[in-house]
Amino acid sequence: MTEGQADQLAALRGRFGAAIERSVVFAGQQVVYVAAAQAHAVLEWLQQDPSQRFDYLTDLTAVEYRDAERPLEVVYQLRSLTRRVDLRVKIALDPSGPLEVRTVTDLWKGAEWLEREAWDMFGVKFLGHGDLRRILMWETYSEGHPLRKSFPLRGHRSRAEQTRQALAANPEAHYSLEELSIADAYQALPADMQARLVEREAAQ
Amino acid sequence: MSPRTLELSVSTPVVGADGKVRNVPLGVARRPSEAVSDDFGAEHMLVNIGPQHPATHGVLRLVVELEGETVKRIIPHVGYLHSGFEKLGEYRQYNQIIPLTDRTDYLAPMANNVALALAVEALMGIEITERCRLLRVIACEMSRIISHIVWLGTTGIDLGAFTPFLWLFQQRERIYNLQESWTGARLTTSVARVGGMMADVPEGWEDGLRDFVRTFPAVLREVDTMFTRNAIWIGRTQGVGAIGADEAINYSLSGPMLRASGVDYDVRKDRPYLGYDEFDFDVPVGEHGDIYDRYLVRFEEMAQSTRILEQALDRLRPGPVNVSDPRVILPPKSRAMGDMEAMIFHFKQVMEGIKPPAGEVYFGVENPKGELGYYFVSDGTAKPVRWRIRPPSFLNLAALPRLCEGALLSDVIAINASVDIVMGEIDR
Numbered sequence A: 001m002t003e004g005q006a007d008q009l010a011a012l013r014g015r016f017g018a019a020i021e022r023s024v025v026f027a028g029q030q031v032v033y034v035a036a037a038q039a040h041a042v043l044e045w046l047q048q049d050p051s052q053r054f055d056y057l058t059d060l061t062a063v064e065y066r067d068a069e070r071p072l073e074v075v076y077q078l079r080s081l082t083r084r085v086d087l088r089v090k091i092a093l094d095p096s097g098p099l100e101v102r103t104v105t106d107l108w109k110g111a112e113w114l115e116r117e118a119w120d121m122f123g124v125k126f127l128g129h130g131d132l133r134r135i136l137m138w139e140t141y142s143e144g145h146p147l148r149k150s151f152p153l154r155g156h157r158s159r160a161e162q163t164r165q166a167l168a169a170n171p172e173a174h175y176s177l178e179e180l181s182i183a184d185a186y187q188a189l190p191a192d193m194q195a196r197l198v199e200r201e202a203a204q
Numbered sequence B: 001m002s003p004r005t006l007e008l009s010v011s012t013p014v015v016g017a018d019g020k021v022r023n024v025p026l027g028v029a030r031r032p033s034e035a036v037s038d039d040f041g042a043e044h045m046l047v048n049i050g051p052q053h054p055a056t057h058g059v060l061r062l063v064v065e066l067e068g069e070t071v072k073r074i075i076p077h078v079g080y081l082h083s084g085f086e087k088l089g090e091y092r093q094y095n096q097i098i099p100l101t102d103r104t105d106y107l108a109p110m111a112n113n114v115a116l117a118l119a120v121e122a123l124m125g126i127e128i129t130e131r132c133r134l135l136r137v138i139a140c141e142m143s144r145i146i147s148h149i150v151w152l153g154t155t156g157i158d159l160g161a162f163t164p165f166l167w168l169f170q171q172r173e174r175i176y177n178l179q180e181s182w183t184g185a186r187l188t189t190s191v192a193r194v195g196g197m198m199a200d201v202p203e204g205w206e207d208g209l210r211d212f213v214r215t216f217p218a219v220l221r222e223v224d225t226m227f228t229r230n231a232i233w234i235g236r237t238q239g240v241g242a243i244g245a246d247e248a249i250n251y252s253l254s255g256p257m258l259r260a261s262g263v264d265y266d267v268r269k270d271r272p273y274l275g276y277d278e279f280d281f282d283v284p285v286g287e288h289g290d291i292y293d294r295y296l297v298r299f300e301e302m303a304q305s306t307r308i309l310e311q312a313l314d315r316l317r318p319g320p321v322n323v324s325d326p327r328v329i330l331p332p333k334s335r336a337m338g339d340m341e342a343m344i345f346h347f348k349q350v351m352e353g354i355k356p357p358a359g360e361v362y363f364g365v366e367n368p369k370g371e372l373g374y375y376f377v378s379d380g381t382a383k384p385v386r387w388r389i390r391p392p393s394f395l396n397l398a399a400l401p402r403l404c405e406g407a408l409l410s411d412v413i414a415i416n417a418s419v420d421i422v423m424g425e426i427d428r
Helices: A003-019 A037-046 A111-122 A159-168 A177-183 A191-203 B083-091 B094-102 B107-122 B130-158 B163-183 B204-229 B229-239 B243-250 B256-260 B293-317 B334-339 B341-354 B393-396 B409-419 B423-427
Strands: A020-026 A029-034 A057-063 A074-080 A085-093 A100-102 A125-127 B009-017 B021-025 B044-049 B061-067 B070-077 B360-365 B371-376 B386-390
Touching: A003 A020, A003 A029, A003 A085, A003 B070, A003 B386, A020 B130, A020 B334, A029 A037, A029 B107, A029 B360, A037 A074, A037 A085, A037 A100, A057 B061, A057 B360, A085 A100, A111 A125, A111 B334, A111 B393, B009 B083, B009 B229, B061 B409, B070 B204, B070 B409, B083 B094, B083 B341, B083 B386, B094 B107, B107 B130, B107 B360, B107 B371, B130 B204, B130 B293, B130 B360, B130 B409, B204 B293, B229 B293, B243 B256, B293 B409, B334 B341, B371 B393, B393 B409, B393 B423
Parallel strands: A029 A085, A100 A125
Antiparallel strands: A020 A029, A057 A074, A074 A085, B009 B021, B044 B061, B061 B070, B360 B371, B371 B386
């Protein structure tokens, strides 16, 4: 751990105490584990405090380990463009419990799509995200979250079943309820699809 | 679904019995007994662009809400090219991931290959040889030039200028020929390996690159006369799709998109890798953050890349390309036949693969489109637990709804082009 990294950890510990669980340095890069409940406050402080100024969210993603005992981690790769410093903040989530963390879209607009991707791929719910839809998979995709270790490489369903479902898909389903409301085409949809869209909007 | 108009206005024009247009309140206009053309003068319209549309530069789909010709809202849809590369990476050994990186940003495959090798080397703490370093710099800068060539050529076409596209693509062809003679492939180069390169450049290859470096600036000057002071180009690009420095940072923009907004951040200068700090080159920075500034930044980057190529060629000396580290590079085949230890290393590497220590590393490089980051999590086995790609154009595209606020529909095409997206990387 370099001097700067030790100072970084001391500043975090001094401000948040036990919420800073531990810090690891590997290949010269510092990782700080933060308790999920205080994570938003920590990130907000890191972004806005004049001594920190981590103004740039380089990346946001999640990691699940092969060892099922290990928690799933949400990873924030932060950078201070003014201080030219990087910091990785991690939140550990119990994979058997609800995978929920507070959104950081109120701090960094760039998190909007990154959180959607983490939701799509890992099923991590970002509470307070205004538009938490799937992003790489299509909206009606129902096999789960592909980057989870419990998800087999070839998918849960057979190729034949996947093809059958793709061919049976209603192309209108590729518009969100919000978009359909622009076109006023919602009324023209079959009743079951209307119900499904309303249900899905309500669930989010 | 056909694009239909929405009756958001308080009144809707209908054609009366006398054949004249009049406005009637919304509720009345909707009476089923009255035949009203939905498309008749109502205010908001839904337009679907793509996924199969040449101006979206790939399989990008944009759902645009229009009021007249002004964009009220724009909702991008991505994922049509999703191939699950990150998932596939978890089932492959580190060197086997390199062919996947060819297919992410396929307009600059060599730069991706090099970035991946650098990330794994950072994870393992490997120091590459001098010749390998310079060859990688050459690979990265060649990629920057061809990627920017594709960007400038296609953006020119989007805005009605066809000739520069042809001039530039002739130059791109020359680099593709160099790539082909080096790697055997024009697009799927897979040129890097952990700890070295797939191969050294063939004999006389440097002369071909020197020839390119000598003649390319003349082509750039020709293109410059076509665009930089062209009234149509300026009219279509200046002040369009502008974003300020603070917002650009908040949206996590990177590369030319960030620098055009006046943020002086280039990974090559600020977190030097491959010894970029030893090279003499400038980083162009814009000030308005509009399409024109993005054009100027990328244009100048091509000229600067030519400078770097020249310096790298001057420094290139004969020497080993691969490190002599039996963990990652196979000992010579001749030794493996007679030397027990060398044969064991062959066996272990081929059968088990490269095994980095348990740990994790984020490695960011300055790719043509912005900061490409590879985040590896290793548990000590030959396959990564997690291979995350931080795709620059994914984050740049995420700002598109903000960039298109209040723009005209025709500007959407120009703004989208200025982001310089490549769907292989966005969808992965």
